[in-house]
Amino acid sequence: MSESRQLTRALDLVRRGRLYPSVILHGGTATARRGAAVELARALLCAREPERRPCGACPHCQRIAWPDGEVERFHPDFGVLGRDLKTVTSAEATREWLRGAQVAPFEARGQVFVVAEAETLSAEAGDALLKAIEEPGLASPRHFFLLAPNRLDLPPTLRSRSMGLYLGAAEPPDEAKLDQAAAGFGGAFDRFLAGGGGAYLLEAAAVLVRAGDFADARAEGGFELAAHAVRAAATDPARPAPVRRRLLALAQAVLEAPPLRLRGISAERILEGLLSEHLAPLAPSAPPKATTSVVRR
Ligand SMILES: [Zn+2]
Incomplete structure (x- = not known):
């Protein structure tokens, strides 16, 4: 080790x-x-x-x-x-x-x-x-x-x-669980990058919440697993460097999140907030609207 x-x-x-x-x-x-x-x-x-x-x-x-x-x-x-x-x-x-x-x-x-x-x-x-x-x-x-x-x-x-x-987690995270979380997170994040909108960031956060165990507010394993999943996406060489840098910063922020959980904030709120803070700036500029926004009465 x-x-x-x-x-x-x-x-x-x-x-x-x-x-x-x-x-x-x-x-x-x-x-x-x-x-x-x-x-x-x-x-x-x-x-x-x-x-x-x-x-x-x-x-x-x-x-x-x-x-x-x-x-x-x-x-x-x-x-x-x-x-x-x-x-x-x-x-x-x-x-x-x-x-x-x-x-x-x-x-x-x-x-x-x-x-x-x-x-x-x-x-x-x-x-x-x-x-x-x-x-x-x-x-x-x-x-x-x-x-x-x-x-x-x-x-x-x-x-x-x-x-x-x-000194790190007591048990190395379950590989299969980790792969699943990484794939789910990466998939939702890619749909967000493709212009799918903020709903996909929420979905990416939901994947992380489902993957980890956050029932015990003092346990840090859930955030560790989430950080692993984010880091897996960050190390994908197919992603451009600025995207990977943001993902790495996000992984670090997730690792530092346990004190927030102790203040009584839910894991879901914490992860949604961190994802939005770090990844929302990567949203492609809004495509021109296909339909006119003028509502005719
Ligand atoms: Zn000595």
């Missing part, structure tokens, strides 16, 4: 010493989130020159690993907090774990703390964590990674103080 673009960007921030103290790693599978946390932690603590981080070979890189009980690797400046109760990461466990954050790094130039299932933090545990994140005047850099399937499951206070790093 290819590294997500957001992860690449975050690694670049690490190498430039610009990564936020708190990052929410959301989306993707649990394995992908853990892998990304380890990769970023290695990059943060790696002994090599910035552009080579993470090197994977230095004593820091080699010992930073996800604690899964199989590999006996341990780094004193890399801590992972797991869920201690059945469905909750308790305040007690969080406070105990954060004690490690009150001391200076043992070996590396900084420290990395990872909350494995941040969506299970109790409210009190979240507050304790927030205090640690906001603690001023640290002598050495300290980073917190909060892992969760969906960043919206974290308290707003933590979200507002963290950078979000989205």
Whole structure:
């Protein structure tokens, strides 16, 4: 699987010493989130020159690993907090774990703390964590990674103080569904381009609404599938470049649409609005009317 673009960007921030103290790693599978946390932690603590981080070979890189009980690797400046109760990461466990954050790094130039299932933090545990994140005047850099399937499951206070790093959909979209959505969208869009009128933009939007699942306002999969379908149309070499550029911009806007859905706007309204905003300017100029518009009485 290819590294997500957001992860690449975050690694670049690490190498430039610009990564936020708190990052929410959301989306993707649990394995992908853990892998990304380890990769970023290695990059943060790696002994090599910035552009080579993470090197994977230095004593820091080699010992930073996800604690899964199989590999006996341990780094004193890399801590992972797991869920201690059945469905909750308790305040007690969080406070105990954060004690490690009150001391200076043992070996590396900084420290990395990872909350494995941040969506299970109790409210009190979240507050304790927030205090640690906001603690001023640290002598050495300290980073917190909060892992969760969906960043919206974290308290707003933590979200507002963290950078979000989205690792993509948990499951790759169903290929057949995707092809169908792409074909339906492309067909309606072509009829619009051929002068069929705005009704075909509405039809194109309806295809996307039918293709994705928008029942859960917090799920982002529906918009991802819609963006895939739009991007498929954008990569069709038969379309002229200006059309493809507009489609690509639309695909990007669709990917950024989930917050609108959270404000209670229906997926249908959002997609119709975005399609109209990005694609309506491509409408061919109205053909001369075949019949006179003068109504005789
Ligand atoms: Zn290294």
